[in-house]
Amino acid sequence: DTAVSQTPKYLVTQMGNDKSIKCEQNLGHDTMYWYKQDSKKFLKIMFSYNNKELIINETVPNRFSPKSPDKAHLNLHINSLELGDSAVYFCASSPYFSDSPRGYTFGSGTRLTVV
Amino acid sequence: AQSVSQHNHHVILSEAASLELGCNYSYGGTVNLFWYVQYPGQHLQLLLKYFSGDPLVKGIKGFEAEFIKSKFSFNLRKPSVQWSDTAEYFCAVNVDNQGGKLIFGQGTELSVKP
Numbered sequence: 097d098t099a100v101s102q103t104p105k106y107l108v109t110q111m112g113n114d115k116s117i118k119c120e121q122n123l124g125h126d127t128m129y130w131y132k133q134d135s136k137k138f139l140k141i142m143f144s145y146n147n148k149e150l151i152i153n154e155t156v157p158n159r160f161s162p163k164s165p166d167k168a169h170l171n172l173h174i175n176s177l178e179l180g181d182s183a184v185y186f187c188a189s190s191p192y193f194s195d196s197p198r199g200y201t202f203g204s205g206t207r208l209t210v211v
Numbered sequence: 212a213q214s215v216s217q218h219n220h221h222v223i224l225s226e227a228a229s230l231e232l233g234c235n236y237s238y239g240g241t242v243n244l245f246w247y248v249q250y251p252g253q254h255l256q257l258l259l260k261y262f263s264g265d266p267l268v269k270g271i272k273g274f275e276a277e278f279i280k281s282k283f284s285f286n287l288r289k290p291s292v293q294w295s296d297t298a299e300y301f302c303a304v305n306v307d308n309q310g311g312k313l314i315f316g317q318g319t320e321l322s323v324k325p
Binding site: 131 | 253254311312313317
C-alpha cells in the first residue's frame with residue numbers, strides 16, 4: 097500500500113481549464129500539505145491542513161483551492177489554468193502539526209502541464 | 212524572511228570521489244534541518260535530519276551532515292559516492308514558529324560518472 101498517493105500522476109490540459117489533483121494518505125496522520133516544484137526544481141509550500149483545518153496558506157493565487165473532506169484526504173482544485181501553473185505538485189503528510197517535520201512523507205507527485 | 216541557500220547548482224563527480232554539498236540558512240532562532248534526496252522521476256526521500264544534540268548526524272546510504280550553528284550551515288557529506296547517488300539533493304529548514312512548514316533550498320543536482 098502506498099502511504100501517500102496522488103492522482104493523477106500526469107495531467108496535460110489546456111489553458112483556461114479547471115482541474116483537480118487528489119491526495120490520500122493511509123498513515124493516520126493529522127497534517128497534510130501541498131508543495132509546488134517549479135521547472136527549476138524549486139520546492140515551495142502552498143497549503144497545509146491540520147485535521148481538516150487550513151493552517152498554512154502561502155501567497156497562492158485564488159485560483160488554487162484546497163479541500164480536505166477528512167484528515168486522510170487533501171485535494172487541490174485549480175481554476176482557469178495558466179501556463180505558469182505547469183509544475184510538479186507534491187502532497188505530503190505528517191503526524192502532528194506541532195511536530196510535523198519529524199515525520200514528513202511525500203507522495204510521488206503530479207506533473208501538470210498546461211498547453 | 213527565512214531562506215535556505217545551496218551553493219552548488221550542479222556537481223559532477225566520478226565514482227568513489229568524496230562529496231560535500233553546501234547548505235546555509237538565514238534564521239537566528241531554533242531550527243530543525245533536513246536533507247532530502249529526489250531520484251529521477253521520484254518523490255522526495257529523507258536522507259537525514261537534525262533537531263538537537265550531536266551536530267554530526269548520520270543518515271541513510273552512508274550520508275552524514277554537520278550542523279555548524281555559528282556558520283548557519285548544514286553541509287551534506289559522503290566519503291565515497293556511487294553511480295546510484297545520482298539525484299537531486301535538497302536542504303530544508305523548519306523554523307520554530309512556523310509549525311510544519313519546510314523551507315527548501317534550490318537543490319543541487321549530483322551526477323556521478325561510473
